[in-house]
Amino acid sequence: MVDKDYFGESKVVEFKREIPKKHEKFLKDIIAFSNCSGGKVILGIEDITNTVYGIEEENPFKLSDDISNMVSDACIPQIEPDISMKTIEDKTVLVIDIVPGKFRPYFLKSKGKETSTYIRINGTSRPADQRKLHELELEGQKVSYDSLQDIGQEYNEEKALRLCRTMEQIAIESCRTEEEKESIKKMTIEKLEDFGLLCRVGRDLYPTHAFMLMTDNRFKYAKIQCALFKGITRDIFIDKREFDGPIYTQIEAAYQFVLKHINLGAEIEGVLRRDIFELPIHAIREMIANAVAHRSYLDDSTFKFLFMMIE
Template identity: 50%
Template structure:
């Protein structure tokens, strides 16, 4: 036992002191070596050095850590969050700061249930962004953190969500695909709407009230996307991916579970925040509710819909959630009529708020191709719901 303790201590840096005990099992002495997660990461083999001698567990295998993973371990060891670090050279403009403050305030107001709660919401200020470490002051000047950049622009090329609808149950034939960039909270909403456009929507009549219901719990859909965006590793050169198949909704997030967290611990509700600044803003916006409850909420919503139990997987250096649809002998096909009605409703609501809509505005609203958007608008004109004015690119549609 002493030899094992000395070998571990002499071979690794920073020093690791294992807990070594023994038990007698079937008249045999079994030596038990336990190594608990440490805070001075990364730990590596002295003989190989930090770059070559740092290893990570991926599933049931041990692999050399790449430069990106070592960087994340170093930040973790210093109790630093990458998104709270200053983004060198990124300008902080007053208009951008105001826009972010206004958007956070808007989300807070929308989340307030009663008029009394709305009155209690105070406009978010620049000082609050400083308190939340979204902005920092250096030599009396404002500096942008990576969290501020993620919430206001498209500076990081892989900080995006890729969405796709596939035919069948594997990644072979695309039916539709979109890529969303920009502020994270807008990405989340766009990806969420993409999923809703491509899953079944049914209607039930209760008395004189019509109730629309999607085939998958919308709370679980949003939770899957929000968790992927909030907890992903932004040092990883990969995008969050949202994929819809005939049998499931699949959301994949770059980065393994953070801080030595195991899948079993995550399932039990334990959480470690990888991106503290991003989580802070999304929490203030009420986009995430309580840290650590996301996985259990997904499981609960699926159970309420009598769906198969969701699947949570660590695949390589990424994390994946599968929410399964109702199974049947034939592949599930979306009911086109409810989807069409939902798209028309979105257009009419936009016109009520903005008086008119162009093909480009409708295309961005629905996330569809120009030809498809034009066909929907023309159908509404034929139905007598809309009227059109202007030629080609200048054409606008109004309520008839």
């Protein structure tokens, strides 16, 4: 027996005892890894039991060439797997390593983009929906949704300069020493453009989606919902809040919501008393900030931050 952790998390590994007769079942995992964060298909291990069978009597070199040709011929854009041999429990398995693709979306040439663009969800490969397909297309063009022009909105210099001052002030407030404060550079319109908050069409400046998220934020689903439940089910609310407005204010509001509902203890050192939260507060802020920064704003869904109070 072999554990999947030997090769990594299940989201980035797939076991196959052999290549299925219907090659699509094999190829969809290759495509899904290319469209996401990459992964490995391990040929010669049964998925359900994790039993190592190896590739048995097959010539591993010929099989590697056959797999490379199959993937190259069937997938578009072309995928180039890196195939190596490993010995586990005295048996030979093939490790088909797929890196994250640069020219997304990847799909089956015979079935077309709309129906055979697969993505990885936990430990399974699933067809991408229209929203995810659009996101993959933007990624393939090296374009993010946040950096696209917010069509219909005009550039407002006063609003842009106000955002510059706000960003500069937040940076200064986060500094711990005077030396750090002195190192903060002045925020300018040019830097907003460098950060993708503003874009140019010809010679004219226009706000991007990111600019709108950081200022007016009129996007219906760009908000955070926080909830605290009693016990280990979601039956009884103790507290719930919804935060909208610029996303940096949402992050702070969600952070304060969590601090309000976690226990606060104390550590005594001599005559000094230091308050300590039961959870690491820097990790809480980082978790919320990462969730907001990395969510897809193409999604028509609100970011929800939920936690339980167990009594």
